[in-house]
Amino acid sequence: METASVLAVCRVHQLLSDEGSMGVTAIDKRAVEGPVRVHKLGLHGDIQANRVHHGGVDQALYAYSQDDADYWVGELQRELPPGVFGENLRVAGIGTTTAVIGERWKIGLDVEVEVTSPRVPCATFQRRMDEARWVKRFTEAGRVGTYLRVIKTGTIQAGDHIHRVFVPTHGVTIGNWFSAPTIEVMDALRDADADGEIRLQPEYHDEFEKLQRRLGA
Template identity: 80%
Template structure:
């Protein structure tokens, strides 16, 4: 089994002008050298231009797997360096999209994070990638990566090992919930949340209601 590790730690390089509602975007993330402090709301020195749609406790960090990046490299025919997806962490040895909602990782010596929710692609992301129909393609592929909550702060850097220290029994993955959520998935997540096994962010309960309406329950 391949050792799981952090390939790159990425934070905002510069704010870019963007025609969206905020006028700028912080999606231009690039790899940095050396250790970076991790706070409850993300990496030291990183920002989110739109706090309505990004950031906060439940989306403090965004992780994307090298295997998924390699898939897109083959699809797009160009190199996709760490940070190009707006990710804070480019990782290997763990499939971020197939992580179980609520599972916890230890990064390096002291940082602990919890898998929270899938990344939902937006028009800003499409403009960043410069690819026609990118939102649709990214959505259909289901290789969305995962947002992370910071459970324990500390410092991280490229080369740090990642250890899975807890995987919930409900089994609902980030990719499954993003691409093909079912009522069974919803009930499993609800039960795990009610039992204290995981802590769902408020947006999940809104999604539960939408799923029930869509399925006529």
């Protein structure tokens, strides 16, 4: 069994001009050497240009698994180094899309993070990847990775081991919620949140209302 670990820690290399509403994007993340401090709002020295849709305490870090990256290497027939998806952490031996919402990981000696929500692809991401129909393809593949909330701050670096320290009993994964949301999935998350087993970010409740209207529940 592969030991779960951090393959790379990535932060913004340079701000790029972008056609979106902000006019600039911090999606150009690249691997850095040595230890990096992790704060409640993310990596020291990193930037989220648009904190309406990215960042904040509930989306402080974005993690993407090497398994999912390898899938895209096969699909796109090109190298996809750590950071190319805009991720802060490229990880191995642990799923990001298959992570249970609310599960917690200990990274290295002192950092603890919590799985919060799936990454929703946007036009900026499509421009970054320069692939036709990228948002649609990324969405349909469902290999979206996960945002993380920082529970305990500290220092991380490439090579740090990752240990699951808590997995909620509701069983709903990031991929379940992103690709196949149902009333049953919604109820499981809402009950776990109400019982205090997990703490959903506020946006989930807006999505619950949309789902109920769409499915007529």
